[in-house]
Amino acid sequence: MRAPIDDKLVAKLKVGEEVLISGKIFAARDSAHKLFGKNPPFDPKGAILFYASPTPTPPGAIIGSIGPTTATRMDPFTPDLLKLGIKIMIGKGRRSESVKAAIRKYKAVYLVVPGGVAAALSKHIKKSTVIAYPQLGPEAVLELEVANFPAIVAIDSQGNDLFEQARSAR
Amino acid sequence: MREVPAKEITETVKDLCIEANTNLAEDVVAALNKSLAKEKSSVGRKILRQIIQNAQIARRDKLPLCQDTGLAVVFIELGQEVQIIGEALESAVHEGVRQGYEAGFLRKSVTEDPILRKNTGDNTPAILHVEIVPGAKIKIGFLAKGGGAENCSALRIFNPSTDREEIDNFILETVEAAGPNACPPIIVGVGIGGNFDTAAYLAKKALCRKVGAHNSGHAAQQWEKELLKKINLLGIGPMGLGGTTTALAVNIEKRPCHISSLPAAVNIDCHAHRFKETII
Numbered sequence: 341m342r343a344p345i346d347d348k349l350v351a352k353l354k355v356g357e358e359v360l361i362s363g364k365i366f367a368a369r370d371s372a373h374k375l376f377g378k379n380p381p382f383d384p385k386g387a388i389l390f391y392a393s394p395t396p397t398p399p400g401a402i403i404g405s406i407g408p409t410t411a412t413r414m415d416p417f418t419p420d421l422l423k424l425g426i427k428i429m430i431g432k433g434r435r436s437e438s439v440k441a442a443i444r445k446y447k448a449v450y451l452v453v454p455g456g457v458a459a460a461l462s463k464h465i466k467k468s469t470v471i472a473y474p475q476l477g478p479e480a481v482l483e484l485e486v487a488n489f490p491a492i493v494a495i496d497s498q499g500n501d502l503f504e505q506a507r508s509a510r
Numbered sequence: 511m512r513e514v515p516a517k518e519i520t521e522t523v524k525d526l527c528i529e530a531n532t533n534l535a536e537d538v539v540a541a542l543n544k545s546l547a548k549e550k551s552s553v554g555r556k557i558l559r560q561i562i563q564n565a566q567i568a569r570r571d572k573l574p575l576c577q578d579t580g581l582a583v584v585f586i587e588l589g590q591e592v593q594i595i596g597e598a599l600e601s602a603v604h605e606g607v608r609q610g611y612e613a614g615f616l617r618k619s620v621t622e623d624p625i626l627r628k629n630t631g632d633n634t635p636a637i638l639h640v641e642i643v644p645g646a647k648i649k650i651g652f653l654a655k656g657g658g659a660e661n662c663s664a665l666r667i668f669n670p671s672t673d674r675e676e677i678d679n680f681i682l683e684t685v686e687a688a689g690p691n692a693c694p695p696i697i698v699g700v701g702i703g704g705n706f707d708t709a710a711y712l713a714k715k716a717l718c719r720k721v722g723a724h725n726s727g728h729a730a731q732q733w734e735k736e737l738l739k740k741i742n743l744l745g746i747g748p749m750g751l752g753g754t755t756t757a758l759a760v761n762i763e764k765r766p767c768h769i770s771s772l773p774a775a776v777n778i779d780c781h782a783h784r785f786k787e788t789i790i
Contacts, residue, residue: 371627395574395617404615405574410658410691432749433658433691454749455658455693456782457560458577459568477629478617492751503690506752510745 344386345427353449353493355500361489365430367392367482369409372473373417381472381481384424391431393478394462403468403484407458408432411450415439422446430491434503444499451491452502464489512589512646514790516596519650522788523584523606523636526652528614530786531574534565537721538758538783545695545755554753558695561748561781576782579616580654582607582636585718585787589645600638608632619657639711651718651787659696659780662688665710668772677702677774678737684776685741685757690750693780695758697721698741701775703765713777716761718785725762734760748781758783 341349342363353359365388368376391411395404411431418429419442427448432455435443443450453461467485474480494502539562546558568575584603597605611618611633620634621627643649664684668677681700688696701712724731737760747753758781767773 392577393617394577395579396615398573398615404617405568405577407577409578410661412691432693434689434750452690452749452751454557454560456576456656456780457564459571459573459575460560460564462573463567477631478619479629503750506745506747506750509752 343388345388346386347447350427350447350449350497353496355493355496355502355505357493359451359491359493361388361491362487363485364388365390365484365486365489367394367406367484369393369479370413371476371479372481373414375473376417376421378420378424380421380424382483384421384426387426388428388430389421389426390484391429394468395458397468403462403465405458405462406465407461408453408455411435418442422448435495440495440499440501443495443497447497449493449497450495452494453491461489511593512591513593513595514648516594516599516602518790519594519599519602519648520606520609522650522790523603523652524610524613526650526786526788527582527607527610527616527654530652530654530784531579531614531616532572533569534575534782535785538781539565541721541758542695542781545758549748549753549755551747551751551753553751554748554755557748557751558755574614574616575784576656576780577617578619578656578658579611580656580784581620581660582633583653583655583714584636584638585651585653585715586638586640587643587649588640589647590642591646592648599640603636603638604634607634607636648790649787650790651785653718654784656780656782659688659692659778662692663713663775663777665706665773665775667706668774670770670772672772674733678740680774681737681776682740682744685746685778686744688778689746692778693782694746694750695748695755695781697779697783698737698757698760699777699779700760700762701777702762702773703767704773705767705771706773708765709773709775710777712763712765713775716763717777717779717783718787719761721759721783727764730762730764734762
């Protein structure tokens with residue numbers, strides 16, 4: 341799949357499904373979320389947001405290692421961003437009930453990627469540009485160009501939660 | 511007295527920062543491979559394979575295993591017959607971290623003030639623990655401690671009459687609450703005894719033990735084995751998506767304590783367990 345994401349695609353994505361993402365995604369985490377308010381520094385309509393901040397780019401490379409940070413910490417900011425039109429979030433870990441409600445209400449999807457496999461994931465990044473808040477250092481907002489970036493649907497637009505399912509299957 | 515130049519400590523810390531962050535230790539890789547052979551969930555096996563493959567890529571390309579290259583935690587066992595020449599020990603350590611994080615293209619993840627949260631830009635200050643020990647050697651251990659797993663840690667002070675089962679339940683509850691957020695399979699460091707700060711320190715120190723090595727005390731060793739079994743029966747699995755591999759190890763460290771208290775601390779580390787040590 342590729343941004344911009346529409347409601348039709350969102351409706352098709354089912355919990356547990358494995359997806360590949362190509363094209364434009366934005367990377368942001370804690371400090372950037374605090375600055376977003378109702379005006380993230382990119383067009384949120386149909387956007388894909390990745391909770392991440394990479395290691396510095398070595399000479400000659402496109403990017404350093406990059407992987408998901410814990411999405412749970414972004415929960416307080418998420419409903420407002422989904423209201424603005426962000427459709428896909430990529431991270432690791434659980435989401436709150438209020439985020440799940442917002443996912444259902446605004447038709448969005450939460451994807452997970454394994455944490456701690458950032459050297460391997462970096463191979464899927466084709467371009468990286470700082471687009472906002474350079475003063476935040478590693479927490480600056482990035483626009484990334486990705487190819488076949490792998491992820492798993494953890495919460496679908498109906499609010500089905502993979503972590504809950506894994507828990508009740510025990 | 512044996513004289514050791516402070517520069518040598520700086521160089522050693524610098525190398526350890528890079529080595530720990532890019533080269534997953536053999537004991538961790540072995541534990542991951544062992545878990546892969548036993549893991550019952552197919553998603554779990556897939557994630558374990560990704561983790562093992564990531565370690566190979568990181569080693570080959572000298573890339574950090576994880577984008578969170580951690581808060582630098584440095585453990586020094588300083589022989590009392592050593593005299594450090596030049597800079598102060600603490601400055602030498604911070605300088606090593608500064609150089610290592612710069613030269614290794616590691617992420618700078620330290621904020622100057624916990625409330626204002628401005629990045630210091632060089633990953634210092636490190637957290638430094640120094641123990642004075644007999645002898646003329648310096649043992650330096652480096653742990654890159656990621657934030658996600660650290661956030662899932664806990665400390666509780668129990669009644670002295672508390673039985674082991676109650677402490678087990680606290681540890682299990684902590685691991686359950688951590689769930690997917692701590693990046694399982696995790697390593698569980700448990701500190702029991704001492705006081706408020708010592709229990710936490712012991713839990714962190716317990717993480718520095720090689721995966722698969724047990725406490726030298728027989729009872730603690732049994733306790734570690736039983737706890738590991740119980741944790742892996744929780745079914746959290748790799749990345750919390752279900753499975754039989756939730757923890758790779760449980761390491762317990764104990765210390766005498768006051769007649770009125772029984773402190774217990776649980777410090778969690780993720781599968782990207784980045785600890786390396788060396789002796790000067």
